[in-house]
Amino acid sequence: MAHNHENHHATENIKTAFFLNIAFTIIEIIGGFYTNSLAIMSDAVHDLGDSLSLGMSWYFQKLSNKEANKKYSYGYGRFSLLGAIINSIVLLIGSIFIIVEAIPRIKNPEEANATGMMWFAILGIIVNGAAVLKLKKGSSINERVVSLHFIEDVLGWVAVLIASIVMQFWNVPLLDTILSLGIAGYVLFNVYKNIKDAFKIILQGVPDKISSDEIKEQIILNIDGVEDVHDFHIWTLDGEYHIATIHIILKNKEFSWQESKEIKKHIKQLLHDNFQLEHVTLELESISEDCAYKDCN
CATH class of the missing domain: 3.30.70.1350 (Cation efflux protein, cytoplasmic domain)
Known part of the structure; x- marks a missing residue:
């Protein structure tokens, strides 16, 4: 009974974090266009990927209760790989879009609304910080992994906040472009890592750290x-x-x-x-x- 209660609690925590993240992702996309900030758009792509991960984690947390059966004799654990691959493809497409948009701005930087960026950054820190607080006491692996994602998001928004404050005092529109490329590069690095790990599992490679x-x-x-x-x-x-x-x-x-x-x-x-x-x-x-x-x- 205790295990079922903990699993239900984990499911509810991830569900709450999912709705927080997907709502904020929509706000980010609108805000990115409003402020003309590629950095915010880059983080919107990142948060969209996190939203997909959260949705899948929520679904697979519930699915994990199902026992192995005649159709899936080892259970439903490997379904999470499908989620990881779909999520990686979405992030890959979104990051490439951001990079394509950012490259022309290196030579011809466009002004971003630094004040608007600042307020969105503050909102981003609050929303993602609330998700961290919701998940940090969780005991499941899903909760711990998702919590780490949100901690990374908080740090990303702190970077956007600092950049927006700097841009209000100094005319350096290139800073927004550089920040967007940095976020996109970070996302692509994690996409590569996740796809590599997923395909190693699909190809039945020996697990890491086992000899x-x-x-x-x-x-x-x-x-x-x-x-x-x-x-x-x-x-x-x-x-x-x-x-x-x-x-x-x-x-x-x-x-x-x-x-x-x-x-x-x-x-x-x-x-x-x-x-x-x-x-x-x-x-x-x-x-x-x-x-x-x-x-x-």
Whole structure:
């Protein structure tokens, strides 16, 4: 019951943050045109991406309650990858648009409404700060990740605020263009990182910070009766839930059902505690089996 209550609380927090962000994104787009500020438009693109992420996080937070079934035997965790890819494509298109608009302004800077920028920056700090306060006490990974996004947004708006104040005292319209390019570049860097991570998961790459050689060494050193390990496959369902299938070669030619059960139990406990492998499938073989050196390599 406590877990369900926490999950409901997380869902409500992310839902509130989503509506805050999407409403402010609309205001930003209008404000960007009103103030003729590419920096605000760049942040609007960033916030649109955050809104999509929040909407998907909200949806997948609810979806995560669903158990695995015949249609999706591993559950619904990998659906989040689809959300990450869609979000990345939207951010990519929006950032390219901002860069295309900004490049001509490097040679011919256009005046931006610095006073309007200042007030939008203050509003941005208030709205995103409120979202941080709403999410900072959350216990779920979704809440923590989303909270970090909003902290980044607050820092971005602080930069816009400083730039707008400077532009009210000195005639440097180029500052708005430089800031917009900086925000767009930051967004593109994160798009590249997110797409790279998503495709690594889709292609069933070995999760970061997990070494097959180290796992093999730990099993042989710590589990009595293990001669060798082979046909080793590790991948991740969604970047957090890691899965492994391993063939274990035992020293004894014959081993009882109870001995097999104990060996599997100890190996699974070792892999869970030391390497955060959540779902482990083990195949036990004797050293004399052909599979150990031919068919299963």
